[in-house]
Amino acid sequence: MSEQAVTALRRSIAGLESAASSLGGEAAFSLGHDAADAALGPLRRHALHEVIASPSQAPAASGFIAGLLARLGRRPVVWLRQDAAGVEGGELHAPGLAGFGLDPARLLSVRGRDALAVLKAAQDAFPRGNDRRSGIGAVVIELNGAPSCLDLTASRRLVLAAREAGVTALLLRLGDGIAASAAVTRWEVSAAPSAGRVRAHGPGRPSFAVTVSRNRHGATGRWLMEWDSHAYSFREPLPVALVPTPARRPDQAQPGRIRSGNLAEGAFAGTWPAARRVSG
Amino acid sequence: MVGKEKGAFRLTCLDARAEALGLVTGKALADARAMIPRLDVVEEDLVADAVLLGAIADWCDRYTPLVALDGGDGLLLDISGCAHLFGGEAELGRDCLTRLKRQAVTVRAAIAGTPGAARAVARYGRGGIVAPGGEGEALLPLPAAALGIAAARQQGLARMGLISIADIETRPRAPLAARFGGDLLDRLDMAIGRLPEAVTPRRPLPDCMAERRFAEPLAHEAGIRLALSGLEQSLSEMLEARGEGAKLFEASFFRSDGAVRRINVETGMPVREPRVIDRLFALKLDALADPLDPGFGFDLIRLSAGATGPLLPDQAALATGNGDDVVDEIVAERALAEVANALSARLGPQRVRRFLAQDTHDPLRAALSVPALRYGEMMGLGTAPPWPEPVDLPERPLRLLTRPEPIEVLAEVPDGPPTRFRWRRAVHDVAKAEGPERIAAEWWISTGSLAPTRDYYRVEQSDGRRFWLYRDGLYGPGTSHPPWFMHGLFA
Numbered sequence: 001m002s003e004q005a006v007t008a009l010r011r012s013i014a015g016l017e018s019a020a021s022s023l024g025g026e027a028a029f030s031l032g033h034d035a036a037d038a039a040l041g042p043l044r045r046h047a048l049h050e051v052i053a054s055p056s057q058a059p060a061a062s063g064f065i066a067g068l069l070a071r072l073g074r075r076p077v078v079w080l081r082q083d084a085a086g087v088e089g090g091e092l093h094a095p096g097l098a099g100f101g102l103d104p105a106r107l108l109s110v111r112g113r114d115a116l117a118v119l120k121a122a123q124d125a126f127p128r129g130n131d132r133r134s135g136i137g138a139v140v141i142e143l144n145g146a147p148s149c150l151d152l153t154a155s156r157r158l159v160l161a162a163r164e165a166g167v168t169a170l171l172l173r174l175g176d177g178i179a180a181s182a183a184v185t186r187w188e189v190s191a192a193p194s195a196g197r198v199r200a201h202g203p204g205r206p207s208f209a210v211t212v213s214r215n216r217h218g219a220t221g222r223w224l225m226e227w228d229s230h231a232y233s234f235r236e237p238l239p240v241a242l243v244p245t246p247a248r249r250p251d252q253a254q255p256g257r258i259r260s261g262n263l264a265e266g267a268f269a270g271t272w273p274a275a276r277r278v279s280g
Numbered sequence: 281m282v283g284k285e286k287g288a289f290r291l292t293c294l295d296a297r298a299e300a301l302g303l304v305t306g307k308a309l310a311d312a313r314a315m316i317p318r319l320d321v322v323e324e325d326l327v328a329d330a331v332l333l334g335a336i337a338d339w340c341d342r343y344t345p346l347v348a349l350d351g352g353d354g355l356l357l358d359i360s361g362c363a364h365l366f367g368g369e370a371e372l373g374r375d376c377l378t379r380l381k382r383q384a385v386t387v388r389a390a391i392a393g394t395p396g397a398a399r400a401v402a403r404y405g406r407g408g409i410v411a412p413g414g415e416g417e418a419l420l421p422l423p424a425a426a427l428g429i430a431a432a433r434q435q436g437l438a439r440m441g442l443i444s445i446a447d448i449e450t451r452p453r454a455p456l457a458a459r460f461g462g463d464l465l466d467r468l469d470m471a472i473g474r475l476p477e478a479v480t481p482r483r484p485l486p487d488c489m490a491e492r493r494f495a496e497p498l499a500h501e502a503g504i505r506l507a508l509s510g511l512e513q514s515l516s517e518m519l520e521a522r523g524e525g526a527k528l529f530e531a532s533f534f535r536s537d538g539a540v541r542r543i544n545v546e547t548g549m550p551v552r553e554p555r556v557i558d559r560l561f562a563l564k565l566d567a568l569a570d571p572l573d574p575g576f577g578f579d580l581i582r583l584s585a586g587a588t589g590p591l592l593p594d595q596a597a598l599a600t601g602n603g604d605d606v607v608d609e610i611v612a613e614r615a616l617a618e619v620a621n622a623l624s625a626r627l628g629p630q631r632v633r634r635f636l637a638q639d640t641h642d643p644l645r646a647a648l649s650v651p652a653l654r655y656g657e658m659m660g661l662g663t664a665p666p667w668p669e670p671v672d673l674p675e676r677p678l679r680l681l682t683r684p685e686p687i688e689v690l691a692e693v694p695d696g697p698p699t700r701f702r703w704r705r706a707v708h709d710v711a712k713a714e715g716p717e718r719i720a721a722e723w724w725i726s727t728g729s730l731a732p733t734r735d736y737y738r739v740e741q742s743d744g745r746r747f748w749l750y751r752d753g754l755y756g757p758g759t760s761h762p763p764w765f766m767h768g769l770f771a
Contacts, residue, residue, distance in 0.1 A: 007669055059679050060745065063771020066678060074608075076616045078623075090679030090769055094635035094647035098667040099674045100771070104635040105667065108616055108652055110623050111631045124563065124622040127615060134611035136619060191744035191771070193711065201697075202714030203740035205673060206771040227771070229670040 011074070011101075014232035029072055029168075032233030033225050036210070041218030043185065045072070048159045048169040050183035050214075053190060055144070055174045058089040060191035063100070063206050065140055065170055067227045067234055070101035072168055075137020077102070078125040080110045080118050082144055089174070100206075101229040115147035119154055126165035138168040145175040155181035186214035192224050195237035207237060292324050326352070336385065337482055338540040341532065342580050343372060345486060348479045354403070356395055358479055369409055383538045392418070395479055396471025400426035400445075416472045420446035427467045433460060486584030487526065490514040497536040497577025504533075504578065508561060511583040512554040519585060525550030526585035529557055533572065534580035541572060546629060547621045548653040550589045556621075563625040620652035629653050636664045641719055643680065643767065675717075675738075677748045677768025684765035687749065694755050697737045701749065703766050708747075712740040716751070732762070738770065746770035 014032070028042035043049070049068075053061035069077055079092065094104035110125070112118035118141060125139045141158070143150060155171070159182050162169035171183060188211040194204030206227040212220045226237040289309035298319070303312055312319055329352060337355050340347045343366070346358035359372060366372035369391050380387050390401035392410035401410055401418055404426035410418045419426070422445050424437050437460070442448055448456065448468060457465055469475040490511045498504055508531060519525060527550050533541045545560040565572060616634075623632045634655040636648040650658050658664075668676075689698040697713035716735030723730055732753030740746045748768035755762065 003669055056745070059677070059769035060771050062678050066771065074612075076612050078619055086682055090677075090681045091649075093643075093677055093680035093768060094637070094649075095643075095668060096674060096676040096678040096680070096768070096770075098637075098669075099671045099676055100678065101670040103667065104637070104647065106612060106616065107635065108620055108623075109633045109635070109649070110627065111633075112627060117627065121623055121627055124626060125619055127618055127622075131611050131615060134608045135615040191746065193742070193744040194740060194746075201712050203673075203712045203738055203746050203770075206746075207744060208771075209744070228672075229674075230672055232670075 010230060011232055014071070031068075031071065031225070032228075032231070033223060033235050035236065036212075036221070036223045036225065036234070039219045039221050040185075040212060040215055044217065045168050046163050046166050048155060048162055048171060048181075048183040050171045050173065050181055050186045052173050052178050052186060052188050054176055055088065057190045058174050060206075060208055061172055061174065061189045062092075062142075063227065064187070064189045064208050064210065065172055066097055066100045066102050067206075068168075068170060069138055069140070070229070070232050071234070072138055074103060074106065075134060076106040076108065077138045077140065078108045078110060078136060079140040079142070080112060080122055080125065081142045082115060082118055083111050083113055085142060085144060085174075086111075088144070099229065100227070101232050115143050115145075116149045118143060119149055122158065122169075123161060126161040126167050126169075128165070130165040130167060132166040136165065136167055138170060140170045140172060142172040142174070146173070146178055150181070152180070152182060155183060159183075183214070184216045185212060187212055195226065205237075329353070334482075335538070335540070336380070339534065339538045340376070341483075341540065341582075342534050343376060345483075345489065345584075346479065346481045347483070348481050350399060354399065356399070356479055358395075358481075359391070373409065379538075394471055394473045395477050396427070396467065397473070399428060400471055416449075419471055420444065420449060424448060427464070427471060429464060429467065433464070436460065484586065486530070486586050487588045488515060488518050488522070489582055489584035490518065491580060491582035493580050494578070497574075497579045498581075499574040499577035501574075504572070504574065504581070505562070505565075507581050508583065509554065509558055511581060512557045512561075515583050515585055516552050516554045516557070519552040519588065522588070523590070524588045525552040525591035526588045527551075528586035529560070530584050530586070531561060532580075532582045532584070533574075533578045534582070535575050536577055536579045537575055539575070543568075543572070545625050546653055548617045548624075548656050550587075550591050551621075552591060556618075560621060560625045563622055567626045616652070617656075620655075624651070624653055637667050639663075639665045640722065642722060643676065643719070646676070674770055677746075677770045679769045681767055681769075684750070684767045687764050687766050689749070689751075689764040698739065698749060698764070701764065701766075703747075708741045708745075710739045711742040714738045719750075736767070 027045055029045050030037045030043060051061050051065055092109055098104050110121060112121050122139060122141050127136055130136055158169050190209050192207040192209040194207045208225045210225050211222045214220065224237055225234045228235055291303060291305050291307045291309065291312055294303055294305060301316055309321065333349065333353065337347050337349065340355055340357055344357050344359050344362045348356040350356045363369045363372050366375055373389055373391055377387060377389055388402050388407045390398045390405065390407045390410065392398035392401055393412050393415055397410055397415040397419055400422055401407060404422045405418065424442060424445055425434050426445065453465055466475060470477040492507055492511060498507060527547050529545050531543045543564055545564050551557065620632050629651045632652045633649045634652045636650055636658055638645055638648050640646055685703065688702040690700040691698045697715055699710050701708055715737035718733060718735050720733040721730040734750040734752055736748060736750045738746065738748060747766060748770060749764060750767055751762050751764050753762035
């Protein structure tokens with residue numbers, strides 16, 4: 001079976017698992033993390049969820065969001081950001097998202113001049129008459145700090161738009177002192193030290209310390225989560241020994257081996273004759 | 281009016297009173313002052329002239345979409361097939377002249393069967409309408425200069441006693457062509473209509489357009505929107521008759537005082553549904569930095585469509601089958617296109633982007649970010665490889681800094697991974713590190729000197745944050761301290 005076929009199967013299994021819940025199929029999703037799912041209950045799909053992180057934890061928060069998006073399925077995603085966000089925290093890197101399990105071909109990256117422009121544009125991102133099977137699936141609204149335009153009214157408008165269009169709205173707020181909003185859940189995310197070690201000293205899977213500080217339809221709590229992009233699922237970090245050595249890793253550079261372009265994993269890798277070694 | 285020519289001020293333009301006093305254009309200013317000491321002189325401003333002529337040309341769009349500039353002070357309107365809309369050529373000419381006169385523009389106009397004849401009669405004759413087929417007759421008494429030939433050649437003709445066009449027309453052609461070049465006779469033939477003359481319009485011609493005139497200028501916003509919706513409806517019907525959609529729509533608002541405002545919207549794939557076009561214009565009008573100013577009202581609104589092409593079949597109706605990947609793909613693509621169109625109209629096409637995979641190892645170029653409106657055609661080129669499959673451990677960061685930022689690094693061994701680094705004034709202790717992943721410059725596309733080979737490391741800080749760092753260059757002869765950079769941020 002080809003790699004793509006396996007990927008597709010894994011994805012559909014994750015989709016089935018994610019949708020199976022008491023809310024009846026398509027209206028809810030889950031994380032895949034057993035303890036957290038049990039406590040939180042089914043998560044509303046057509047609602048506003050809020051992810052909060054300090055600016056230095058922005059990459060972890062976007063990773064968590066990318067995980068949620070992959071968990072939500074393959075429907076297209078609109079990601080809105082402010083102009084200034086790229087300078088401070090870097091631009092979205094499509095190959096990284098692809099490695100996470102998110103299809104960059106189904107991502108629309110939108111920038112607004114300021115928070116107000118982003119919020120106004122967000123209203124256009126929820127199409128009227130959206131197809132609930134294959135239309136826009138999620139809208140991510142990334143805002144820096146606590147802009148005054150994002151008040152309770154603005155977030156309620158997002159809630160309504162999400163419900164009417166059948167879209168998951170994810171509000172990513174980077175900053176401290178975040179005021180209340182109309183979101184059904186609030187997640188505080190930061191990076192956690194990874195558990196698995198592949199090589200002697202390498203970092204493991206993306207790991208998050210997630211605190212759910214607000215949940216309208218279930219309990220709250222704090223969990224350590226790890227993102228497994230093969231299973232499209234969050235889960236509890238595994239003990240070290242259980243992590244298998246993956247097949248595809250970047251080559252450890254050794255003297256005389258250069259990873260570059262067409263030589264990367266081709267037949268030439270590792271077969272450079274000693275006489276042609278590159279010094280260094 | 282004077283302009284500088286060969287270091288001396290010369291008269292370039294005269295009003296009626298100055299002409300009556302016997303001044304002619306081309307005379308040196310000093311001579312003119314000697315004749316009339318109390319001469320009022322204004323220095324010419326070519327840029328302002330061009331702007332004014334452009335504005336008048338815009339305004340003339342109301343008569344025909346085919347408006348061309350004729351020199352620095354003339355306009356050429358191709359009114360073939362348009363005149364009857366205004367009650368005939370005479371009526372059109374009168375309407376144009378009265379309206380321009382009301383705007384305090386002094387004009388002379390002529391209507392003729394060829395551009396050359398109209399130009400000659402307007403500039404050197406008495407203006408008016410040249411009867412069809414009467415071009416030759418109208419041209420013969422005019423001076424040779426009316427053919428629009430260079431001054432040097434005019435002098436040459438004058439020296440041979442060829443003053444009027446009739447003089448040229450009655451001479452044998454071969455010696456004239458030998459003496460003055462075939463160009464002179466070609467111009468004459470074009471003006472009389474024996475040769476075709478092409479007119480280059482100022483603006484690209486729309487494929488399709490609808491317009492509406494108002495007896496009373498329209499100033500209310502609601503009315504304007506309503507009129508626009510009506511035009512969208514008729515344009516949509518025209519496009520439907522052609523079996524096409526369009527990617528480019530332009531609404532032109534002609535203000536009664538002569539100003540013209542154009543609003544463009546663009547879509548990623550051809551559309552023709554009035555509802556869609558209406559929404560795009562509504563978004564665009566809402567987002568305008570300087571809102572549409574009706575002044576005393578618009579007396580003409582025109583909607584034109586460009587870049588037409590076949591419409592994609594409406595396959596949303598087919599999306600009833602279960603788990604059909606192709607249909608899913610089409611519906612997803614349509615949903616993305618619809619949102620991209622709306623957001624591009626609101627924010628501008630550059631702010632709404634999609635990603636194309638590139639066949640390269642260079643992290644900076646691995647993903648090409650293109651405006652969403654161009655995504656379809658870029659995809660159509662078929663060069664984009666598939667995106668990488670999800671991997672167990674991320675190899676590439678989620679966020680990439682647009683410009684790698686220099687960091688200070690401590691490493692146990694020069695060649696090894698960093699143990700501690702300082703980035704944005706904060707010190708980070710490395711708990712885990714993996715690498716290097718060595719990425720060399722792509723020598724097969726680089727023309728100049730190669731960028732140094734980069735050794736990338738994935739590192740994890742003790743609190744769990746993960747970074748992508750690289751050393752720019754290898755240790756070796758000549759490079760004792762290769763600099764380090766922060767390039768990306770992992771989740």
